[in-house]
Amino acid sequence: MELAEGKEKFIHAWGTLGSSWGINRTMAQIHALLLMSSQALSADDIMTELNISRGNANMNIRALIDWRLVHKVLKPGERKEFFVAEKDMWEVVRNIIAERKKKELEPMIRALNELSAVEGTDEDSRAFSEVVKDIKLFSTKADSALERLIRSDSSWFVGTFLKMIK
Amino acid sequence: MELAEGKEKFIHAWGTLGSSWGINRTMAQIHALLLMSSQALSADDIMTELNISRGNANMNIRALIDWRLVHKVLKPGERKEFFVAEKDMWEVVRNIIAERKKKELEPMIRALNELSAVEGTDEDSRAFSEVVKDIKLFSTKADSALERLIRSDSSWFVGTFLKMIK
DNA sequence: GTGTACTTTCACAACTTCTTGAAAGTTTCA
DNA sequence: TGAAACTTTCAAGAAGTTGTGAAAGTACAC
Numbered sequence A, B: 001m002e003l004a005e006g007k008e009k010f011i012h013a014w015g016t017l018g019s020s021w022g023i024n025r026t027m028a029q030i031h032a033l034l035l036m037s038s039q040a041l042s043a044d045d046i047m048t049e050l051n052i053s054r055g056n057a058n059m060n061i062r063a064l065i066d067w068r069l070v071h072k073v074l075k076p077g078e079r080k081e082f083f084v085a086e087k088d089m090w091e092v093v094r095n096i097i098a099e100r101k102k103k104e105l106e107p108m109i110r111a112l113n114e115l116s117a118v119e120g121t122d123e124d125s126r127a128f129s130e131v132v133k134d135i136k137l138f139s140t141k142a143d144s145a146l147e148r149l150i151r152s153d154s155s156w157f158v159g160t161f162l163k164m165i166k
Numbered sequence C: 001g002t003g004t005a006c007t008t009t010c011a012c013a014a015c016t017t018c019t020t021g022a023a024a025g026t027t028t029c030a
Numbered sequence D: 001t002g003a004a005a006c007t008t009t010c011a012a013g014a015a016g017t018t019g020t021g022a023a024a025g026t027a028c029a030c
Helices: A003-019 A025-036 A043-050 A054-066 A089-115 A123-151 A154-165 B003-019 B025-036 B043-050 B054-066 B089-115 B123-151 B154-165
Strands: A070-074 A081-085 B070-074 B081-085
Touching: A003 A025, A003 B089, A003 B123, A025 A043, A025 A054, A025 A070, A025 A081, A025 B123, A043 A054, A043 A081, A054 A070, A054 A081, A089 A123, A089 B003, A089 B123, A123 B003, A123 B025, A123 B089, B003 B025, B025 B043, B025 B054, B025 B070, B025 B081, B043 B054, B043 B081, B054 B070, B054 B081, B089 B123
Parallel strands: none
Antiparallel strands: A070 A081, B070 B081
């Protein structure tokens, strides 16, 4: 297979995957393009390669930087900004988990805490409280596990991972 | 807090969370409604409570059944179908993981395998192969870990979980 | 067989999210 | 200061997703 064909397929696959991970298609494609590239690329390079507008490129590059999946690089003597992707997959996954935990799990736990205040002795109220209690327990555990995962380094992760799949 | 208010808040929160988990808003809301309810509900009950159309209710109930998050229940003497939610959170999470692994991780791994065929000795080809190799390694590990997770039962999970957060 | 009580399908409508491109903003340097 | 080289913003349109409701399909009871 030719490099160009491989790149294209990879960008497509990564785009598809990304969209089910809270990363939109273009955002994931930019990330893929940068992952594949041995040098830092400028916004213009990205626009050209992916056939997207300046605004779109800019917005998604910013988002990727927010998620810490892409870093800005300044080349001496150049006024343009260049970008490189985070290539350490452990780091990539860790950043995505951190971002999603913040946006999804934490608000959920906050909501659940409020819901503990429901009172009542009828069957429905009891069923409600029971479910809320269970979910809260589960979410809190998940939250701690993920927090630890995020704070830990790659070697710990690989270790635990290997233990899990042993 | 009143039960009704709590229910409403929960349905809203679950709907929001669901949409970032590959479960659309209505689908998650139906699941939430069923989770909260001590008895099985019919399609009509769901339509009324959530103010949604018959078609919408039907489609999303089927999808929930596909994901094994909701089960069909037949009441003796009733012609209607009734539905209950899977209330064991471990089971819920396990089913969601299984479904997403099938739809996301497995196609990715298939795509990556094809991409190993890229040849070339220039810097870009090498960078490409390197990235593909890394991601493949990572994805394969993740796949095994999740496979084990899916096949295992709640006690193993809780055990590993507790070890992870200790 | 036929009526009744449901469930499923589907074309179109409503809504949401993404993309564009041009205008405005910022930085740098002579 | 001002003009060139970039980056950011934003309103409008395109694309994609979800929801509707009526019509078609199915199954059971008589």
